[in-house]
Amino acid sequence: MPWKVLISLAVLALAGCAATGIASDRSARGAVEAYPPEGRFLEVDGHRVHYVEKGSGPDLVLIHGASGNLRDWTYQAVDRLAPRYRVIAFDRPGLGYTPALSASGDSIFDQADLLVAAARQLGADRPIVVGQSYGGAVALAWAAEHPRHSAGLVLLGAASQTWEDSLPAFYRLTGGPLAPLANSAISALAPESRVQDAIREVFAPNPVPPGYAEHIGAELALRPATLRANARQRASLKAEIAALLPRYPALDLPVELIHGEADRIVGPQIHSVPTARAIPGARLTLLPDVGHMPQHVAPGVMDAAIDRVARRAGLR
Structure with a gap:
């Protein structure tokens, strides 16, 4: 992603941190005013969770990826699936309008625990769980930790294996000791053109769908x-996935994996190909010329996979 410019902005702005902090506060308030909560809130052991619920039929939970929020699903998927499923989309902890669980970071297991409890509070005791990118790792943790509360999985460009690359500099900056200053600077000074570039890179080589950038509320992530x-x-994802890997062979539920062959963010040969081999009965669909966002580029493929899981789970 084109974060080098944002890092430079953060470094240049450290000397003017007081003014930057004021501008950052205004930017954050502006993001909330422009993109208010779309859904409702519930409390799980005193922790607030933001969700959107629509439709009727078998329960279907949608979990978004990194740097995102549930608006990725309300762009089109929720309305499209609601006639056939009771769809519940959550903001993951720390993103959108669900606060972080802890100051040190929320593991995929912590997030799964919270979202399972939230889903059960809504009466979704055994849903199909759809996870995209980082959300796919949370979905896998959900199935491994709560097998009686997951009917099946659909994993979209999911991070599911370990990898060799080190943590990118952007995450070291925004999660490290200088994070309070750096993040205020990025929030205050990140140009709109760079935000649009980042969205285009996530979709590459496919075009960004009409209206997506305006709907997603990328400013909320800043x-x-x-x-x-x-x-x-x-920063902690690789180690958490390493702990999850030995549990794949014991997963006993329908699993569908969909991955774009042109995905340069979460490589299919590193992630979904070996994961499909490790999970008994898993079905992998590789999509030529599709990048990291198959839920938008090939929505019919995703919907068909959800329907297959529903039939295999005895929900249809």
Whole structure:
């Protein structure tokens, strides 16, 4: 992602941190005013969780990826699936309008525990769970930790294996000791052009769908607390997946994996290909010329996978 410019802005702004902090506060308030909560809130052991619920039928939970929020699902997927499923989309802890669980970062297991409890509070005791990118790792943790509360999984460009690359500099900056200053600077000074570039890179080589950038509320991800929560989650993800890997062969539920062959963010050969081999009965669909966002580029493929899981789970 094109974060080098944002890092430079953060460094240049450290000397003017007081003024930057004021501008950052205004930017965060502006993001909330422009993109208010779309759904409702519930409390799980005193922790607030933001969710959108729509439709009727088998329960279906949607979990978004890193640097995102549930608006990724309300762009089109919620309305499209609601005639056939009771759809519940959550903001993950630390992102959107669900606060972080802890200051040190929320593991995929912590997040799964919270979202399972939230889903059960809504009466979704055994939903199909759809997870994209980082959300796919949370979905896998959900199935491993709570097998009686998951009917099946659909994993979209999911982070599911360890990898060799070190943590990118952007996450080291936004989650490290200088995070309070750096994140205020990024929040206050990140140009709109760079935000649009980042969205285009996530979709590459595919075009950004019409209206997506305006709907997603990327500015919500640039709030200082959200930048820090996202960075800390990303920093601990590899170790958490390493702990999850030995549990794949014991997963006993329908699993569908969908991955774009042109995905340069979460490589399919590193992630979904070996994961599909490790999970008994898992079905992998590789999409030529599709990048990291198959839920938008190939929505029919995702919907068909959800329907297959529902039939295999006896929900249809």
